Amino acid sequence: MQNSFRSGFVAVVGRPNCGKSTLLNKLLKQEIALVSHKANATRKKMNIIIPFVDKNGVDSQIIFVDTPGLHHQEKLLNQFMLKEALRAISDCDLCVFMSSIHDDLKYYEEFLTLSEKPHILVLSKTDTANNEEILKKIAEYQKYDNKFLSLIPISTQKSLNLERLLEEVSRHLPYSPPFFDTEIITDENLKQIYKEIIRESVFNNLSDEIPYESDVRIEKFIESPRLDKIFAKVFVEKESQKSMVIGKNAQTIKRIGKQAREKMEKIGEKKIFLELNVFVQKSWSKEKENLKKFGYNFED
Ligand SMILES: Nc1nc2c(ncn2[C@@H]2O[C@H](COP(=O)(O)OP(=O)(O)OP(=O)(O)O)[C@@H](O)[C@H]2O)c(=O)[nH]1
Ligand SMILES: [Mg+2]
Structure with a gap:
């Protein structure tokens, strides 16, 4: 049947330590991606495959790509990590750009200079801020509302807005049969x-x-x-x-x-x-x- 399935690659990118891997483990309900309170924990891309049915009943297979944080360290390993993240951005159908609710806008502005990929802006760790801080930050980002598809504040720890994020991601995926077997959670061995x-x-x-x-x-x-x-x-x-x-x-x-x-x-x-x-x-x-x-x- 035509237009009955969506599938695509979604690179999750952003600063080190903003909670990318934690979010993907949570969506998967399994802890397969490395998480640490120390920054620069993820070194290689990893596909994390999430099945989702949207509110209209359309099935999708979202292939999230966990990536190393975007950062500027000179060491060779760090250069490899940055290259991994940039490659994930250029290969994906859609990006999720993640920044902690406390982060300065300059990191998002930097991302905008890196890529013109359609993207959803996610502000993470909202459990660590009060309502006033959250609204203020959202208001600051509004000057870029012609750049992002949508802005979603989330808390992985409090499971806040995670369904909304999946709904929004799946809405922007191309119609396509699933890329991977629908049973698998990652193509990583x-x-x-x-x-x-x-x-x-x-x-x-x-x-x-x-x-x-x-x-x-x-x-x-x-x-x-x-x-x-x-x-x-x-x-x-x-x-x-x-x-x-x-x-x-x-x-x-x-x-x-x-x-x-x-x-x-x-x-x-x-x-x-x-x-x-x-x-x-x-x-x-x-x-x-x-x-x-x-x-x-x-x-x-
Ligand atoms: N309070 C709070 N902490 C969170 C949340 N999500 C993640 N964290 C914490 O943030 C830290 C970093 O999480 P990671 O998922 O490793 O971050 P990352 O973006 O993958 O980091 P890199 O791989 O280094 O780029 C960990 O200590 C997490 O427990 C959240 O929603 N709320
Ligand atoms: Mg990580």
């Missing part, structure tokens, strides 16, 4: 999701620069119906960081492993055996060839 869960645990359990100077590689992955075995390495830049990741009596690495394993068991719905080892690989994030080994390929 389980190994990649497990890697991100370990990285999330590193972000949660270590402070300062360590999460930014570390990454995870799954060296061996044995999948079976009731038990997945994962042998992974955490890489850091310096010897001193290695001792911090391991911690006194290996307490830190055990905590990282335990948290990651528990989350994997929830997502994989099976038992997990996880072995984590820590390695120093100087400059793993400072050379293109090295970054490639961690899946950050500039040429892709």
